[in-house]
Amino acid sequence: MHITRLLLVFLQLNIVVNQLFCQLYTTVITMKCLFNNQTLKYYMQYAFCDEFGAFGFTFEKPNVSTHFIITAIIVNDSDMSALRDSVEAVRKKHFQTGEMKSSHLKNNHTRIRKLLDDLMPLPFNIYYLVVDKRKIYEQSGLRIKTSFYKFLNQMAYNALQKSFQKLTIVADETGSNEFMQSFSEYIKDHNPALSLFDEFNFRFNKSEHGVLVQLADIMSGCLAFCYDENKKSKAEGSNYKTYLGKKIIGIQEFPRDPVTFRVEDQINFDSRDDATVANLCLRKALAFKQEFENKDADENSKMQIAVLDYLLFRFMNNSVRRYISTQELQNDLERKGFERLSTQSFRNRIIAKLRDHGVIIASSNKGYKLPSKKSEVEDFIKKTQGIIEPMLHRLKLCYNAIRLGSNGTIFMLDDPEYSTLKKLIEVE
Numbered sequence: 173m174h175i176t177r178l179l180l181v182f183l184q185l186n187i188v189v190n191q192l193f194c195q196l197y198t199t200v201i202t203m204k205c206l207f208n209n210q211t212l213k214y215y216m217q218y219a220f221c222d223e224f225g226a227f228g229f230t231f232e233k234p235n236v237s238t239h240f241i242i243t244a245i246i247v248n249d250s251d252m253s254a255l256r257d258s259v260e261a262v263r264k265k266h267f268q269t270g271e272m273k274s275s276h277l278k279n280n281h282t283r284i285r286k287l288l289d290d291l292m293p294l295p296f297n298i299y300y301l302v303v304d305k306r307k308i309y310e311q312s313g314l315r316i317k318t319s320f321y322k323f324l325n326q327m328a329y330n331a332l333q334k335s336f337q338k339l340t341i342v343a344d345e346t347g348s349n350e351f352m353q354s355f356s357e358y359i360k361d362h363n364p365a366l367s368l369f370d371e372f373n374f375r376f377n378k379s380e381h382g383v384l385v386q387l388a389d390i391m392s393g394c395l396a397f398c399y400d401e402n403k404k405s406k407a408e409g410s411n412y413k414t415y416l417g418k419k420i421i422g423i424q425e426f427p428r429d430p431v432t433f434r435v436e437d438q439i440n441f442d443s444r445d446d447a448t449v450a451n452l453c454l455r456k457a458l459a460f461k462q463e464f465e466n467k468d469a470d471e472n473s474k475m476q477i478a479v480l481d482y483l484l485f486r487f488m489n490n491s492v493r494r495y496i497s498t499q500e501l502q503n504d505l506e507r508k509g510f511e512r513l514s515t516q517s518f519r520n521r522i523i524a525k526l527r528d529h530g531v532i533i534a535s536s537n538k539g540y541k542l543p544s545k546k547s548e549v550e551d552f553i554k555k556t557q558g559i560i561e562p563m564l565h566r567l568k569l570c571y572n573a574i575r576l577g578s579n580g581t582i583f584m585l586d587d588p589e590y591s592t593l594k595k596l597i598e599v600e
Contacts, residue, residue: 215248215249215250215338216248216249216338216339216340217246217247217248217249217336217338217339217340218246218247218249218252218339218340218341218342218384219244219245219246219247219299219332219336219339219340219341219342220244220245220247220342220343220384220385220387220388221242221243221244221245221341221342221343221352221355221385221388222242222243222343222344222385222386222388222389222391222392223240223241223242223243223351223352223392224237224239224240224241224243224274224392224393224395224396224400225237225239225240225241225305225396225400226240226351227240227317227320227321227350227351228305229305229308229310229315231305231306231401234402237305237396237400237402238304238305238306238399238400238401238402239302239303239304239305239396239399239400239401240302240303240305240324241300241301241302241303241392241395241396241399241400242300242301242302242324242328242351242392243298243299243300243388243389243391243392243395244298244299244300244328244332244341244388245296245297245298245384245387245388245391246296246297246298246299246336246421247295247296247384248295251295251296254295255294255295255296255384256383256384258294259272259291259294259383259384259386259387260383262287262290262291262294263383263386265290266283266286266287266290271382271386272383272386272387272389272390273386273389273390273393274389274390274392274393274394274396275393277390277393279406279408281407281408281410284394284410284412285410285415287390288394288412288415288416291387291390292416292419296387296419297419297420297421298391298416298419298420298421299331299332299335299420299421299422299423300391300392300395300420300422300423300424301324301327301328301331301423301424301425301426302395302399302423302424302425302426303324303425303426304399304425304426304427307427307485308427309482309485309504309507310507317350318354321350321351321354321355322354322358324351324355325354325355325358325359326358326362327424327426328355329355329358329359329362331422331424335422339373340373340374340375341355341359341373341374341375342374342375342376342384342385343355343356343374343376343385344376344382344385344389352376355374356374356376359373359374360374391416394412394415394416395412395413395416397410397412398411398412398413426489427485427488427489428488428489430454430458430461430484430488431458433454433488435447435450435451435454435544441545442545443546445546446544446545446546449543449544449545449546449548449549450543450544450545452532453487453532453542453543453544454484454487454542456530456531456532457480457483457484457487457531457532457542458484459530460476460477460480460526460529460530460531461477461480461481461484463529464476464477465477471510472521472522472525474510475505475510475513475521475522476521476522476525476526478504478505478508478510479501479504479505479522479523479526480526480531482496482501482504483496483533483540483541483542484542486541486542487541487542487544494538494541495534495535495536495538495539495540495541496539496540496541497538497539498515498518498519498539498540500539501518501522501539501540502515502518505518523535523540532549533552534548534549534551534552535551535552535555536551536552536555537555564596564597567593567597568597570584571584571585571597585597
């Protein structure tokens with residue numbers, strides 16, 4: 173009987189040991205496959221990039237684009253060879269010995285659609301960034317070429333790095349291609365690996381990949397008909413954004429649209445409270461605009477909407493989201509054709525009235541902003557506390573001095589209109 177029990181215990185232990193061994197073996201094999209890139213594969217992808225438009229803001233000139241478009245043709249490594257051969261065949265069919273360039277197509281939409289009909293079945297996708305340069309404020313630093321390129325570099329880099337773990341960006345190397353040159357330098361300076369499996373590179377195209385960069389050029393040119401005012405007037409009803417719809421896997425527009433803007437997609441929050449604050453502040457600002465923008469507003473209301481538009485622009489489009497100085501907001505109002513307000517008048521007629529209507533505006537000694545986190549609301553509370561508490565204390569000293577000096581015959585705050593103040597100094 174004793175031996176039988178020992179045998180049963182042994183068998184049970186054997187089963188447990190075998191199970192543990194199997195689990196360990198499975199784990200080891202999984203890890204081995206992981207590091208050999210067999211089980212968990214992060215395929216290398218390529219982004220062949222080209223752009224439409226250029227730096228410049230003299231829109232009255234016919235050759236100055238209203239928009240700047242960066243287009244990336246996204247290709248899996250496994251599809252590279254077949255895609256290159258297929259696009260080359262399409263190039264020969266439509267351009268014979270010449271390069272496949274959108275400028276060669278001009279405004280021949282019949283030819284464009286025939287070309288796209290041959291390209292659409294091929295294995296590639298499109299991601300693009302489009303900037304409406306008209307909406308960049310005149311006094312914005314983005315109207316300086318180096319700042320403009322740096323900002324675009326940051327937007328394109330962040331979008332691509334978040335979306336693709338292993339990516340090589342390929343662009344055309346030409347002496348006049350200032351933006352791509354700056355993009356190359358930006359990636360070299362801002363490319364820390366986010367994980368063990370990250371790989372993010374930039375290179376200018378070799379001759380065998382030239383036709384895929386030309387493909388990006390074609391797509392940029394087509395999309396320009398949907399955005400750029402000079403091109404839209406020649407689109408003849410062609411909507412290439414819709415036509416290319418199933419190929420487009422991502423669009424980033426600047427400036428962002430307040431109606432479709434989602435704070436969760438654009439702001440990295442440290443806490444749930446920060447996300448709640450940012451969403452609430454955005455909703456309050458948009459509610460004010462919706463209520464007053466289309467009314468027969470007086471001059472003050474128009475100025476309030478203009479200031480709120482600037483605060484919203486900065487809230488949605490500036491990654492740093494710093495405070496905006498009173499002078500900067502005053503200058504923006506003046507640039508839009510409004511009178512120059514004194515600092516006190518600006519605070520009373522604009523900021524105070526916006527707050528009276530429920531718009532949440534944070535303030536500090538650095539200026540104003542729509543809060544994107546809880547600590548910025550606390551800045552406003554602290555600033556307000558620093559103003560109110562000393563004033564209440566002085567009022568209490570005045571009240572007590574008169575009461576004592578009159579031997580209790582004069583009570584300055586007994587009138588009903590001062591009831592709130594009286595309660596506050598009694599608490600103080």
